[in-house]
Amino acid sequence: MTQTIEQINSELVAACNQLTSAVENKMDEINASLGEMNSKASAAILPLGNNKDTYYVDAVAGDDNNSGVNTLNPFKTLDHAIDIASAPEMRGKRISIYVEGGSDYHISRTHDIYYRDLYISARQSYDRFNLYVEAKIDNENFACYGVGLFQSLLGVANANIYLPLFSDINGHDGQLNHLNSGLIRTTNSTRVLYVASCAIYSGDQPLIIPADGDVTSIALNSVTIGRRAGATISPIVLKNNNPITLNLKNISLNDGLLVKEGSLITGVKFQSGIPLNVKVNTTIAEAN
Numbered sequence: 001m002t003q004t005i006e007q008i009n010s011e012l013v014a015a016c017n018q019l020t021s022a023v024e025n026k027m028d029e030i031n032a033s034l035g036e037m038n039s040k041a042s043a044a045i046l047p048l049g050n051n052k053d054t055y056y057v058d059a060v061a062g063d064d065n066n067s068g069v070n071t072l073n074p075f076k077t078l079d080h081a082i083d084i085a086s087a088p089e090m091r092g093k094r095i096s097i098y099v100e101g102g103s104d105y106h107i108s109r110t111h112d113i114y115y116r117d118l119y120i121s122a123r124q125s126y127d128r129f130n131l132y133v134e135a136k137i138d139n140e141n142f143a144c145y146g147v148g149l150f151q152s153l154l155g156v157a158n159a160n161i162y163l164p165l166f167s168d169i170n171g172h173d174g175q176l177n178h179l180n181s182g183l184i185r186t187t188n189s190t191r192v193l194y195v196a197s198c199a200i201y202s203g204d205q206p207l208i209i210p211a212d213g214d215v216t217s218i219a220l221n222s223v224t225i226g227r228r229a230g231a232t233i234s235p236i237v238l239k240n241n242n243p244i245t246l247n248l249k250n251i252s253l254n255d256g257l258l259v260k261e262g263s264l265i266t267g268v269k270f271q272s273g274i275p276l277n278v279k280v281n282t283t284i285a286e287a288n
Helices: 005-044 078-085
Strands: 051-057 093-099 104-107 111-114 117-122 129-133 135-138 141-144 147-150 153-157 159-162 184-188 192-196 199-202 208-210 217-227 244-253 278-280
Touching: 051 078, 078 093, 078 104, 078 111, 078 117, 117 159, 153 159
Parallel strands: 051 093, 093 117, 104 129, 111 147, 117 153, 129 159, 147 184, 153 192, 159 199, 184 208, 192 217, 199 217, 217 244, 244 278
Antiparallel strands: 135 141
């Protein structure tokens, strides 16, 4: 039977439509697979810098029930702002917390920061805020609250930082074991810790403990470091031999502190007067 042109065209159109449908179905399958792989990759890879969030804290006019996203609706406590910044959904973000200066703020619970950049500063650089790190008794150990870092960057600027003393805990019997916990602790592969334009008053807990020795860089820039009366601990305490980089710039040391093992820093390992586990842009002297 001879087919007409119209019949041939009709069959060709039907065949094309069938092929198009098959291709579209296969593309849907491919896209679904790609979407699943992208979701898994997004969960596994840290996309730092893709998103930025900013929060504001005011100890006088703030309220932790506020949104915290502008100066008209600030949070009241720094603890709450850090809680928000350390939430799982903030993974991969760069988060700034601006604190209203001239007031007192406290670190009164432990925070863990994973896979993000966190910057904490006075809102106005000329108006520092006072940051008090609170002490605690942890199973008969004297310790303090602080911030643990994992694959993160932490910057602190324009603050007066007061580290705790034994005497800050009322009623202790003086027989507590001394557990070095520190304000800032690294847990694994912290990239950078940056402290700038701050006054630090050391106590019976250190400012920094790179517990695994794996901080890529500790930078102290335009920082004054002194001791609270009776302070016994160096501001920086190292606990093993893995190398760190210590960058000191425009540092003022008071109250007998020196760039020296057992003074500014504890845990430096030397060989023939050369530090083995600290790369530093100045000379670290051995303890006498």
